[in-house]
Amino acid sequence: MKAMHTIPLPHPAPRRVAAFLDTWLGHFVEIPAALLVLAEIVVLFAGVTSRYALHTPLVWSDELASMLFLWLAMLGAVVALRRGEHMRMTALVGMASPGVRAFLDVIAIAAPLAFLLMVIGPALDFAQDEAFITTPALDIPNSWRAAALPIGAGLMLLVACLRLWCVGNWKLTIGALALVAAIAVAFYAASPLLKGLGNLNLLIFFVGLVAMCVLSGVPIAFSFGLATFGYLALTTSTPLVVVVGRMDEGMSHLILLSVPLFVFLGQLIEMTGMANAMIAFLASMLGHVRGGLSYVLVGAMYLVSGISGSKAADMAAVAPVLFPEMKARGAKPGDLVALLAATGAQTETIPPSxxxxxxxxxxxVSISALFTGGMLPGIVLAATLCTVVWWRYRSDDLSNVKRANRKEIVRKLAIALPALALPFVIRAAVVEGIATATEVSTIGIGYAVIAGLLIYRRFEWARLKPMLIDTAALSGAILLIIGAATSMAWALTQSGFSGQLARTMGALPGGTVMFMAASILVFIVLGSVLEGIPAIVLFGPLMFPIARQMGIHDVHYAMVVILSMGVGLFAPPFGVGYYSACAVSRIHPDEGMKPIVGYILALIAGLILVAAIPWISTGFLK
Structure with a gap:
C-alpha cells in the first residue's frame, strides 16, 4: 500500500536518531510477528496430525493458537502502521493541493495517535482484569493473552510518535496535533449537550465523525475506533474497558486465524511455481476469450468460498494466483480489486459459510437447508457479474493472442494438475472432518511445501522471512479493522437502535414487497458498518419472526439478508470487505472506486432477482 507522505528531516542528527530508532523498532516487532505466524502453522498442523493420524487430540492446541493469535494481530498492526499499510481512503486527499495533502497525511498519523492515547488505559485495565481468569487447558492466567492489547497499543503509540518526528516540518506536525486536539476538546465540551440528544448521536458519531475521518485519509480501523470510543465516552456511562473487550472478541475469533494462514498460503503458491502452472493452464483454456481470466476469478471464488469461513482468507487464496497474469494481460489494478470485492459479496451464501x-x-433455521439453498443464489449473482465482465472486455483486441492447441492444453494440464488439486484437497479435508475450517489452511501449506520441493523443484528459502513479515502486517491491518467494527456493532446494540429498527420495519405499509425492499436497503447499510456476523447476531432474531408472519420462507429471507449484507460489506466507502480486498491484493482503494460501481449494480440486480423469485433459494429443498 502507499506509504503516508513524509518530508525529509532538515538536519542529519535527528535523521540518524530517527533512522536508528525505526530500524531497532522494526527488528523488535517484525521478527516476533514472523515467528508468531510460523508458530501458528506449527501448532495447528500438530493439532490436526495428532487428532487424525495419532488419534490423540492435543487439548491445548486451539487454546495456544488463540493466545498467540491476538499477539499476532496486534504486532501485525504495529508492523502495518510502521510501514504505512493500514487501509485508508485518499480519494479526496489525492485531489487536494500539495500543501493540503501533506497536512492531511500528518492528520492521518495524528488521529490514530489520539485513538491510541484513548485506548491504552482501558486496554491495561482489561489485561489486569483478565488475570483473574485461568485458561482451562494450559492453566495460565488469561492476562498473558490479553497483554497483547496494551503492549500492541503502546508500540503503535511509539510508532505514531516516531512518524510525526520524521515528518520534519514542525509547522505541519504542530498544526495537525492542534487540530485533532481542538476537535477532541470541542466534543468533550459538548458532552452535556450530546447526552440529551439520544440516538441522534448515532448520526453524529457513526456517520458524521466516521465520514470526516475516512474522507480525510485517516486509516479505516482508527476511524471506526475513534467514533466508537467517542460515542461511548461522551454520551454514555459505559466503562471503556468493555469496549476493549469487544475489540478483543472481534479480533480473537478463532475462525479468523485462517486469514494469516491463507495469506501465507497464497504467497507460498506463488513462490513454489504452483501459481504459474495453474495460470498457464487456465490461460491456455480461456486466454483467447475476451476477459477470460476475469471469468476464472469469478468461478475460482465460487469454488474456494467458504473453505476458510472468512471472505478475507478466501480472497487471499485466489488473488495472488490470478492477479499477476491478469495484470500482465493488461487488466487495470482498479478493475481487478473491484471484481475481487464483488465476488466476495457474490459468494456470501456458498457453504460451508x-x-x-x-x-x-x-x-x-435449519443449517442444512441454508447450505442447500445457498448454492443457486451465488450462481445467479455470478451470472450478473459475468455480464459486466463481458461488456467491459467485449472490445478487447485479441488478434495477437494465439489459441492453444489440444496437445498444448493437455501438457499444461499435466503440469498444473498437482496445483489444481489443492482446492479439492482443502475442501475434502473439511468435508471429511480431517481438519476444521481454521486448521485446513495448514494442510494446504504442507501440501504446497511438498509440491514445491518435490514436484515443481522450486522453493526459495530466502523469501520465507519477508513472506512471514508481510503476512503478519497484512493480517494485522485486516484484523484491527474487524476488531474496531465489532466494538462499533456492540455500541449500536447498546443504543437500542436495533429494536427500534425492527419495530419500524414491521409497521411498514405495502406488505411483503415493501418489507423485502426495506430489508434489502437496511441490510446493505448494516453490512457496510457491521460485517455479516455482528449484524446477524444483532438483527436476525428480531427480523426473522416478522418475515415469517408475512409468509416469507426462512431460507428465502436468509439468502436475501446475507446477500444484502454482502453488498454493503464490499461496497465503498464504508464497506470493510472492500478494504480487505484492497489489502489482500495490495491495490490502493482509490483505484477500485470507479470500476466497482458497475459490479455493485450487477450484484444489486442479481439480489433483486433472488428476492423476487423464491424458487432460486428454495427450489432444491426437500
Missing amino acids: LVLITLGSVTG
Missing part, C-alpha cells in the same frame, strides 16, 4: 452457520444458530 460461517455466516450461514451463525444465522442458523441464532434464528433456528
